[in-house]
Amino acid sequence: MESIINRINQQKFWSFHGGVHPPEQKTLTNQKPIKPLSLPEQLIIPLQQHIGRQGDLLVQVGDHVLKGQPLTKSTNPMAVPVHAPTSGTITAIKHSVIAHPSGLSELCIFLNVDHQDTWVERTPCNDVATLTNQEIVKKIADAGISGMGGAGFPTHIKVDTKPDINFLIINAAECEPYITADDLLMCEHSESIVDGIKILNKLLNPAFILIGIEDNKPKAIEALKKATAGIEKIHVCVVPTEYPAGGEKQLIQILTGKEIKSGTLPIKEGIIMQNVATCYAISEAILHDTPLIQRVVTVTGQALEKPQNVWALLGTPVHYLLSQCGFDNQGMEKTPVIMGGPMMGFSLPTDTVPVIKTTNCILAPSYKEMPSAFEGNSAEVECIRCGQCADVCPTNLLPQELQWSAKAKDYPQLNKLNLSDCIDCGACAYVCPSHIPLVQYYRIAKAEIRQQQQQELKAEKAKARFEARKQRLEKEKRARELKHKKAAEARKAAMNKATPEATEAKSAVAAALARVKAKKAANQKSPSSSAISAPVETTENQDNKKAQVAAAIARAKAKKQAKPAPEIDAKENAKVEPSNTDSKKAKIAAAVAKAKAKKSQEKAPIQGQEQNQEQTDSLSLADKKANAIAKAKAKALAKKQASSNNDSSTASDLTIASTAESEPAIDEKDAKKAAVIAKAKAKALAKKNKESNTDNKVSEKNTVNVEPRKVQNTSETSTINDTNNISDKDAKKAAIIAKAKAKALAKKKLATQSVSEEKTMHEQEKGAK
């Protein structure tokens, strides 16, 4: 400890293995001030902009939101909310391409900017000392702050740690070439950054605070030194410029000489690292009650006329930033636009991708400055084992051997070679004379290993469930045998003596017979009876059951009759379909028509006019029936829910197929079950809402745990969506609600769950870094 401090005081630091010196190109942007951008027309705000979970939606399409208003709410510790970066109207909530290397789409809020830029009411805090630590942490969480350097780990989790902290390291290294966002932020807002550091100091109370900064930012060093002049605890540590000195583990090694054991977090060594931009965001959030809605983005590269750092609102599409900086891609056959730096950034498939909390750079290189960005993998030749990759690897891996194993998909060998310790920095691929995209091979291998591990976990679980089921079946079988034996004995006894029991048994048989008869009768007159029973709110379950039976029979009938039906019929039916106003009806009709068409293709058409006639008749009948039944079902379910909402006995109401006797985690299972049930329930509810738009009362009554508003949301959003997607969307929305409910049911579980989640998030962050 002493020696570490001595060395820090002497500005004599350690070094890490390897490292490279790619052309820095920071002069493109580091001389110009950060430019505030005018408001774009539309913002696209992804619900998830960090590692962890996405929050629950708080707004709906058509809502007008104010600047700084939260758009999502976090119920999970790993979720952080997103806020409206400016005032405007929400025009859509739909899937859109997000800032992720995969170019996949996720749920985004589309905000049409009204150019008023009206703030929500804010309560600035002038004195941090008046706040308790819990309040600060809560404020950080509510401001939606997640790590702004790399992977975007929720900050409030990182600062809410208990053990003694030796070092708080502020990562200002910014080792990636081209990027100067942190550099300029430090130059222009060093006071705010130091305020943020002070807040972190209050929260964590570390023994030392080290600011690690590379020596290629003299102005920022100056500014920081000035801002921290009076503070004993804070040391500005100027480290030599070398990529990747800004990696978490590398910076720790440089500043303290310590290594973080593989698979653990720095906190285990009493070290916490925060990015400078995060410090700035913290001070903004605490002192000015400004949530994280904008950040500095370096827009750079020689394909731009005016490369510059800008204050970009989160959600600003990349094309807006590029056009503001004079993007000129005329005469370029390929246009690589990279989000992040040239070493670890990813290229974008489209320019509608929005800026998110972790976006620190948009790079549009010209062919001349970065030919390899245009080549892709085409330049790859055979590895000659030159070993340069191993010389530059900051974690001292053997990239070359990893590459052979990754190509051969030899995962055990990859684990043996510690592939998981690779930080994806790209130094190896940067120096590879054979131009092998090493990092890409590792990423694929890592993803596949992760998937395999998940599959193994799943297999284990499946095995346990399978065994449990086998045991249960065995038990049931034994029980049944026992029962049969008893029954047989009882019957024998009854035969012998005409006891009252015998008559009872007889009556039971008679009752059963009667029931069957009743059912049959119901079959015959089902169209009318169920049609009637649906609108009338009967409280008896029997009707409901009847209706369902009827539905099944009707469907079966329809199926049967559909068999001989010719194809024309199906077409006719399809023609009739659009005229149906009720979407539900239409869908069922469509399904029936589909089934019919399928069947008619399978079987040779034996045609007859009477048959045809009959067929169409029953079709319409079936339509009506099905519709009515669906309604009835929904209502019955809703009712049931209402009655059993106060207690959690819903689970016992329904016979659940899976018994959890042998499962160790009984609570968790229950919760899950409840979630599924709730999902089904919620779905029925939603359907009902949709169908009979009038009764808000029912939904209000029904939702003790679930907020009425949300249910409405669900139904409304789903109506605007494409009807084909309805079931899908419904299910998803319902799942969200169900999750909430499940949580309420298993409050105890939540704590442990979140802990484990946190762990996995940590791991993910590490991987991402």
Add this chain to the structure above:
Amino acid sequence: MTDYLLLLVATVLVNNFVLVQFLGLCPFMGVSSRTETAIGMSFATIFVMTVASLLSYLVTTYLLVPLNIEYLTTMSFILVIAVVVQFTEMVVHKTSASLYRLLGIFLPLITTNCAVLGVALLNLRSHHNFFESIIYGFGASVGFSLVLVMFSAMREKLANADVPTPFKGAAIAMITAGLMSLAFMGFTGLVKL
């Protein structure tokens, strides 16, 4: 002492059983696809060959020669070797089930490994004394193990190589063994006994 040392060097390198005398090629090709297996096999073979050459010396000197039944040499050697191999197999099975499975058929096949019988017979032919026999057996097996382990490491590396299809697998392994033999020619004349 120097003689023994030279004998050892000669058997390990100069007259390497596998690459120079071409004995024991079956397990050399068979269990060299993984280093781990090869090392296991090496230990098993070292044990078997050393003990077999010791026992065969004893059997020859104290049974066959006094009783004048040298014509049964081969038979008695086979008996000795078979017992030692069986014993080794049991021990390996008990101590390391995975190694047992990895070695598979090659473990009992040490019995028919010509190197083992070869060691016993060559001992007899070169009129080695008790210690020489042991050293010869040990040296031969160490030489066998050395090239086996090296070869297995090479084959692991080769597993990822882009070998033309007709030469994949055993073919390229044979070529590699040939080239190794070529390299071992460099030891020719190193020790003059």
Add this chain to the structure above:
Amino acid sequence: MTLLIAILVFGLIAALFGALLGYASIRFKVDADPIVEQIDAILPQTQCGQCGYPGCKPYAQAVADGEAINKCAPGGEDTIKKIADLMGVEAEPLDESHEKDNRPKVAFIIEEDCIGCTKCIQACPVDAILGAAKQMHTIIADECTGCDLCVAPCPVDCIEMRVVPETTQNWLWDLNSIPVQQID
């Protein structure tokens, strides 16, 4: 005379060695063959029965007894390779009677069509279907192994196998499949 001596001597040696081996066989006795457990650990535990055995464990037992190693369709080439490694045999291509497409799938119940017959619940080997008689059923997607054993029993064909959609969580870094925007 020499012949007799030879026979005698060899008999003695053989008896001695026999005794040694006999002792060793008791001393170094190996109880069970743990290979079945190891194979079972490799199998994907979908319990789908596509191999012709009623579950993964029985198939593991069968493989240990010499059954072909290429019958596990859900496991695919990976599993075959691992079993081959474990058993010390050459890996074979997947049995041709299985379909090639072994992307991960989960069952999905088209809930509008479900009549609540519970037949699928009885078929599910891992209790991943939730529902009751006359109630709509649903699949617990997290628990579903994609064995498709529930598809056949459904009387109204309302269960289908859906390929697990690609998300940012399970994306396998296939850069070539990303559709890029064309700009003019």
Add this chain to the structure above:
Amino acid sequence: MAFWIASSPHNHNQQSTSSLMRLVIFAAIPGIIAQWYFFGWGNLIHIGIAMITAMLCEFIVLSLREKRITEQLFDGSALLTAMLIGICLPAFAPWWITVIGTIFAIAIAKHLYGGLGHNPFNPAMTGYVMLLISFPLQMTTWQPPISLMEIELSFSNTLTTIFTGFTIDGYSVEQLRTSIDGVTMATPLDTLKTSITMGLTVSETTQSSVFGEHFAVGWEWVNLAFLLGGIFLISKKAIAWQTPVSFLLSLFLCSLIGYTIVPDSSASTMFHWFSGATMLGAFFILTDPVTGATSAKGRLIVGLLAGLLVYLIRVFGGYPDGVAFAVLLCNMSAPLIDQYTRPRTYGHSKDLS
């Protein structure tokens, strides 16, 4: 025009394999010039033959294997192999020796294993050793340094000797190899070995004219030139420094020990350094990354092993020079050495709890 997806990192230091190969070839030029200066045209002609054969062979094999011919043919690796074979061969060896050796090196030692990057043995040395074992007579037709030769040796004379076995004037190889004092010349290493076997001491042996003033006429300068080229390569970071340094050190130590124990029958340390193929082996052959060890520690071990083997074979073995064999033996052990010299990955220290 379209957006373009590529994997990170997006920039690159713009080095390439072929430029690396070219650099190695260029670095060998001083040595070749020295060889030409002291030994005449022989090796230059062999290098030429070998290069032509290598390119043809490479072209045929690549087209048979349906590879990207244009890129792989000119990556320089085949030329480098050919050059090394040409340098190593005796100057008067017949032309077909070169052709066979080169074909063996390119087709069998390299392409059967999958081409550049996959070959476990150094192709040039494999070809050389194969020749040495198969054609011992032709492979010992060493030419004495020009200064010691009786017959004037012009380019055309050398050429006809290589292709027909006789000079234009009808001298045979044997006659050419006879020196002024009427003894058939051998390499200094060969001479040393023969005389020591005959019971002469080193000091007696080195009276022979092949040893010249220092260690060996011509050879010392050739080795020095290769040493310079090697240092250039190290300074350019084209080769790793560990292998040559540990190799030379190991050879130095071995010969020093030998010299200290039996000074009469041991050559000096510098003789070992500056005769035979020591420097060529140290900087141009052992450093071949494809066949060597990959980790720094591994390289050190390979160098030590090679030094020991070279010394053992030179002093005790049946062949006058052991570099080629030592290289092959090191190639053989490199994968095993690699397996046991993997560096400790960050965060995997034992004292981290």
